[in-house]
Amino acid sequence: MTPAPAFARVVVDSRLPQLDRLFEYRVPPGLEGVAPGVRVRVPLRNEREASGYVVEVADARDWEGEVADVAHVVSTVPVLQPEVWALARAVADRAAGGAADVLRVAIPGRQARVEKAWLARDAADRAALPALPAVADASAPVLPGLVEARRRIALECAGGVAEVADGDDGTAWIGRWAIALAALARQALERGEQAILVVPDHREQRQLRLALDAAVGEERVVELDARQKNPERYRAFLRCLDDEPVAIIGPRSAVYAPAKRLGLLAVWEDGDPLLAEPLAPGVHARDAALVRQAQSGCALVLAGHARSTDAERLVEVGFLEHERVGEHRVRVLPAALADDGRRVPAAAFAAAREGLQHGPVLVQVARPGHAPGLACGDCGARARCRACGGPLGVRSRGSAPACRLCGRLAAAWSCPSCSGTRMREVGRGSSRIAEELGRAMPGIPVAIADGEHERLEVDARPRIVVATRGAEPIAEGGYRAVLLLDGDSLLAREGLRVAEEAVRQWATARALAADGASVVLAGVMGPAAAAITGATTVPFAKAELAERRALRFPPAVRTASVVGHPDAVAEALEALSGIEHLDVLGPVPAADARPGEERERAIARFAYADGPRVASVVRARVLAAARRPARPGAPARLRIRLDDHEPFDGL
Incomplete structure (x- = not known):
């Protein structure tokens, strides 16, 4: 007896908006492996084949016209899980984009060798995971019952650092926030469910990985990161298909990780610009998390040291509850800039000298390099690249001026306004401030941490660490003083979220201070300064949101x-x-x-x-x-x- 024909509905991997729908194909007799989620090749009208994913297989057809056959099955692994397809479709519809664009972010490229090894696993390879490790501090659970109650919260985490095991019979220092999120992830794993934790970049991911290793065991942690080699990333992705109770961590694309029984979805620092997807349709990880929570019913946590206006809007409309965990006591001292133009005021020098008696001191600056900007020495016009119009700067002392955008050297430069050939330095970058601090405090080691000098951690010895925003390393035991310089230039930039972003970056640096340390905020007054000197940033977020609501600016609309x-x-x-x-x-x-x-x-x-x-x-x-x-x-x-x-x- 001839078997009844089957029909596959396929989403085609194409950027063309007219192809953003399900296409129906007949499964020809003898073609095996056509099942929901698998990769296939299908013909298009122009007689060319395209890649796609099977979304569903049915016995009856919906399309009344001519139906072509599935060309062949690329892989029998169901990489497109139903929950991921539902999320991709909903997210794309919300952004008026294509689902295929979302799936390119969600599903890594196929690695045939890794896939074959995953399919060939035997029973020993699929052995049950070891039991969860004992709770290190059962007397202080973090928001107990959050996952079971499926709560949705905006979590404000106090700062501070703590010591955890690093898996090599040693210890490492991480932010207390990571320990709090790891404890919440453990709640999901104890219920036999998965947890997805999204972070802005590899620095936060490293801290969270160490915290999760201690809280749930390294065997239960899966990292999905574009920085991984392709085979390693695909191997981690396939492990998510095993439906094991694991904690999945990674940057913004991790929000699309397959998880059939999702118990917790957490986003750290949802106001960080790195969580905004630059590729079409440009969906922010926070928005994707909101859609996924609505579909799965899991617990949702938007956490950070500073409250974003987007999270505050969700609190005010009643979608999220406000919670705060931890205590971090530091002394925040506003300081005015010196009249002689120095970027380090006297109060900051005093706090640094006091802190250096006990350990390292962090100096946060706005820009890397020696002189971030150059101007004409005669008329003062900003010096710009002849090729692309980008600003010229000096990367290090003695180096030739070069464009900060295209990198071209500014040979034989002349001012287009006055024809002058002299240039003067404008502003102070990380290396220049490091030189000035080294001269002011002879005998004290000075280290630089920026895009060209990456440091993830420093020891407890007295030293000055000059770091650009977002590149601050973790200090053993915490910094004994934190100097927040260039606050005035940071707030002088143009942009709707300038003040909000400044508060977030200052709060991140403040969180690295040891308990009882001094934090000096130089050259800033007003609401932004009050947000850092106070115990919470929530009032600042409320005021920012109220102002944008009056102006009808995002995220109010x-x-x-x-x-x-x-x-x-x-x-x-x-x-x-x-x-x-x-x-x-x-x-x-x-x-x-x-x-x-x-x-x-x-x-x-x-x-x-x-x-x-x-x-x-x-x-x-x-x-x-x-x-x-x-x-x-x-x-x-x-x-x-x-x-x-x-x-x-x-x-």
């Missing part, structure tokens, strides 16, 4: 940036005009338009409740623009991006 030919922009805005609570800023000439190019940009602002309707209209306009035949004089294709932060960086 959602936005859609519309960029393209003036006619195409006008058509898109006309399609959106029927939405009641939507208003438009612009159009204005696009900032990145080439000379003579007609390109405009407009920003549509709308309420969160109108998001699905806006996304539907936007998707229809993008699809119509993609189908429009390219002909001379035709309007350029449209680019529309929801929740685009770039237009607000210059506010």
